[in-house]
Amino acid sequence: MKKFENFSQWFDKTLINADILDNRYPIKGFSVYKAWGAKISKKITEMLEERLEATGHSQVLFPVTISEDAFAKEAEHIEGFNTEVFWVTHAGKRRLSKKMLLRPTSETGMYPMFAYWIRSHADLPLKTFQSVSVFRYETKATRPLLRMREFLWNEAHTAHKDRNEAERQVNEALEIYDQTFRRLGLSYLVLKRPGFDKFAGADYSIAFDAWNPDGRVNQIGTVHNLGENFAKAFEITYEDVDGARRNVAQTCYGFGTSRTLAAVIAQHGDDHGMILPPEIAPIQVVIVPIPYKEHEKEVNAYAGEAYRKIVDAGLRAHLDEEDKTPGEKFYHWEIFGVPVRVEVGPKDLNERRITLSERVSLKRITVPFEETVSAIKELFVTLAKELEARSRSTLKNVTVKADGMDALKKAIRSKKIARVCWCEREECAEMIKNTSTGEIRGHRIDMSERPESPCIICGRKAKRVVYVARAY
């Protein structure tokens, strides 16, 4: 199946064939993670959590429900999420005296506790995170992993003594996310969202928009500077060194685990199926014995020897001893995206060598048995680099400059991300959306781009170079 020609079909098939997700759960927008999907999600989460711990964030775990009173405290926030929260109204046959909602994000769940936890400047900075699922009643068409009504994420919430420190925290968060996404070989634009598209209750929002084969960008992470908005609403204050009570300054950031998994599948996969970066592959190496008649026993023993050698080196390996042909096994593990395959046949046995094949090029190489582990590790590096380079080059290819509306419409139609100049007025943004179906996603923060032409809509002086794309 062709990934770039019919992404939607390719993606659905891959999710089913590679045991990622089963979309037949009897509630719309809710899906079941199967073994491969659950394990990869866990590895992605662990990778991120490790960075968060290393940078002084501590893990917490909040209830899935938020009280109606707390939810109502920050005006912009409630306005932003009001229409998409799920309400728990009854228990057994009783109506609850206070209804509660399933967290769509946890600001209003966490910040009443922050008000207890923060008393003095000595309690700051407070840096916490949790890896949980959140719930949003999406009215747009749901899509597995990309737009679900329950999805996995990691959210961090921090409080600081002033805005400068919060600003620095935003930068730390951007770096943590960038490092993590890069370790996964993903490519994306890091964009400061226009004011009308910031997180409800934030001063500003910066997002990681990953390219997707169907042209709709996939927001895999966002970082928000909340200023003192929530601090005021939730009365999160501290006694400063001078004895004065001050509001904390806050940040929060969300890492879309389900969407990151989607990006890994969508960006790296090929027409054979998934391709997994070695670091998050539940099985990094699969060993397939190629037994010929009269040599079965020796070949299987040799495959076992290779398996033990690889496992002893600390790699995650699987020896496929099922009653299938080697070809069936190759096909199976290619769909699952296992980075390296080891083939062991009578010739390998005779020459005490092994045959290796990595999942991107599918080319075979032969190495002496003693070099098995080092050769595999080298292939891991090659493969990870190759995935990253390929993804980056695709991002470059799909990002095109659009000087006029025709060029913009054509770009969006042909599944590109368009780079346009914009005057920063909301009515021009709306016009862009209405005529091209693409949305202004924001301007890059990793470089300063000067508009070289007037606003694509109104012809006035442009203030920003922004990126326009359809989005999930």
Place this chain on the structure above:
Amino acid sequence: MKKFENFSQWFDKTLINADILDNRYPIKGFSVYKAWGAKISKKITEMLEERLEATGHSQVLFPVTISEDAFAKEAEHIEGFNTEVFWVTHAGKRRLSKKMLLRPTSETGMYPMFAYWIRSHADLPLKTFQSVSVFRYETKATRPLLRMREFLWNEAHTAHKDRNEAERQVNEALEIYDQTFRRLGLSYLVLKRPGFDKFAGADYSIAFDAWNPDGRVNQIGTVHNLGENFAKAFEITYEDVDGARRNVAQTCYGFGTSRTLAAVIAQHGDDHGMILPPEIAPIQVVIVPIPYKEHEKEVNAYAGEAYRKIVDAGLRAHLDEEDKTPGEKFYHWEIFGVPVRVEVGPKDLNERRITLSERVSLKRITVPFEETVSAIKELFVTLAKELEARSRSTLKNVTVKADGMDALKKAIRSKKIARVCWCEREECAEMIKNTSTGEIRGHRIDMSERPESPCIICGRKAKRVVYVARAY
């Protein structure tokens, strides 16, 4: 504070002081896991998951919500859980056309998918698990960790070709749980619940009841043989080798992560605070420099050397360099239950030795610097053994034989678990509960105990030796 004299107060204080749980969340029965509690819960979960993976269970992740239709399919099950489920009825301002419930347990969420996944005998056995939180509207007084409206658990669900295989699975599950609880040094009775107290929809249920200092047993795990009850309700059938369609036989088992954490705290803790088995301690070793004037720099450097040595050996260590007195640090880490403390003072430095103290006895020993790691590992073993032995001996002491109602009432009043003979009639069980406030928890399955006297209530021939206790 005295653990055995005022358990409730001791427990609440320990949860707060050791950063386990904050009970001030604004929804009754829902609490916030703080860093130490979140980390220990994760370690316990990992320990169990590792055993489940090793025995061929695969991880899945189901939605938190279950459809009303699926929930209503198994008559006994719905009757058992009907009064305690939370209902999601609205999204935004809309009423949902189909309301859904928050899973109180996942049979009715999972089994519609089992019906898709299982087609033929080749799909069996199916062994799955997930580590999630579940929701029950408890009408009894809620207690942190022990009885909450949202709690953490791991649940496994399996399907088999016949009842014999399901029976064997029950035994495997009992062994997995027993091994895991024993690795944590816990003591408990493994009891087959009387028929009137089995899981709603099961053929029979076996439970792990851990002793608790206040005499109320803490059910930390349960294993259920579901027979074909759910298979019939959810039409989970397979094509057998002979071509016939047959119902699967099922089992499910739940491991209470929150309650296991409660048991670890309650059974092992002492009047100073928590005591953690090394395997699940987020910090296994804390290093406290004891600087004297004029020697601060050298002592701190030596403490750093010790820290690196311990970390390099793969242990989870923390060097406490905060600006507090050594005494304050000792006190702090004792509350948190860190298994081993390393003290490093000028004398240790001069003699190139270190001083170790383990959390159970709090006795100090001195070893040459070179033996640091091996000495710590030895202390880990000693400490784990000591915790286990102490807990086992307490279980023995609190389990008493009660020949008559006075003895039974006295036993329950004095926080014991009573061993009584019972005729197996439900009305006698009710009488036991009404007069003693203890409940029949079931009979032991690890030994066959013959009743040596008549039923404690009616004087008829007793059929079972059962254990009576108050329970959470």
